[in-house]
Amino acid sequence: MRLVIARCSVDYVGRLTAHLPMAPRLVLVKADNSVSVHADDRAYKPLNWMSPPCTLKEAEAEDGGGRVWTVVNKAGEKLIITMEEVLHDSSHELGVDPGLIKDGVEAHLQELLADRMETLGEGWSLIRREYPTAIGPVDILGRDAEGGTVAVEIKRRGEIDGVEQLTRYLELLNRDPHLAPVQGLFAAQEIKPQARTLATDRGIRCVTLDYNALRGIEDDKLRLF
Amino acid sequence: MRLVIARCSVDYVGRLTAHLPMAPRLVLVKADNSVSVHADDRAYKPLNWMSPPCTLKEAEAEDGGGRVWTVVNKAGEKLIITMEEVLHDSSHELGVDPGLIKDGVEAHLQELLADRMETLGEGWSLIRREYPTAIGPVDILGRDAEGGTVAVEIKRRGEIDGVEQLTRYLELLNRDPHLAPVQGLFAAQEIKPQARTLATDRGIRCVTLDYNALRGIEDDKLRLF
């Protein structure tokens, strides 16, 4: 990891064309040769960057007044950094990162729900997770107390495109005489009003999930063993 | 801008729960108090971060063996960084960035197409760009050679949600007796197979755009003046 603070201008030519006028910025070079240019605001997003795999070439400017970095990737996208004045330049060995452990994403919600179908409806049971269809897998396919089929779409945040997605699945599943009629259920930790309206209009039931409660139930289960 | 290289562990509790085991990393603190934690790979995305506005509190660890940073935002999301060993710590004044100048984005495609409706179909003409409807503006509304109305949705990459969007517009526009029947056209530099299938199934024609060719035509036009 190399940290350079420099007055620089930046040009990117690739999927679009972009230019940054001369100003002091942080230029970050990582072990994989990737480069990012940061201003002194916004945590997440660099002003400009080149993702790996890419190559970095460092050269003196023609007028001798600074350095020019040229970063190129396979697709021919190019990032050119012209440094007028270098204020800081240090390198550090970090090694490979052990990586991030996440909890609470959609995949996890799906696991929890599949284990506790009865939180969706009394007497409901699981047929299978990731039920395959021609247009992609349905998050959960289940059976209600009367033996009817239920297709469940799970989102962390329920928005219109999630309802559209479920609608497409339902249309397809309802063509299968073994399954039809298939009921739709839209489950999310938070459902946007527009999504709820659209779902209700299409006869799709909405359920908001309490992740902590679900996890709590799971924790209780684990505590029994 | 403050640059810290440290052996640290990180915990995030907010929209999800995430944990990073103790390892050497870059911790970046920007002038707006935002914090990001970077490993030595991937240019774009930090392992963990807190977006502004947020507050940063620095304290000694209870056992005196290091520092603990607590970053909190309005929503109560929390990022906790425990530093066991600080390998580098420097601060730099950068000032406000003059900002990025972009060119060649999506809006440009729309401009180009509006100017060259005949590339979409022989004898086609423009009614207007950003034609307003109750659910948002249609990218281009035009007329075909027979005087029929055409709604055009433009994307750089054509995917399913773009087809859904156009479908909603068409449904609405077709309720207007002055416009109906309205034909749909899905135009993009690249159209994904699933999107093409869905569009075709709904009677929406697909067109792939050649940005360079369109721009070339425009350049030729300019060269006349």
Added chain:
DNA sequence: AGCTAGATGTCGGGA
């Protein structure tokens, strides 16, 4: 390698 769907998406514009 190509494709699909998820994301702590982030970011900007308009109602």
Added chain:
DNA sequence: TCCCGACGTCTAGCT
């Protein structure tokens, strides 16, 4: 403020 669509989306997982 919320809502919605664009983004050099990025990224992981699967065919």
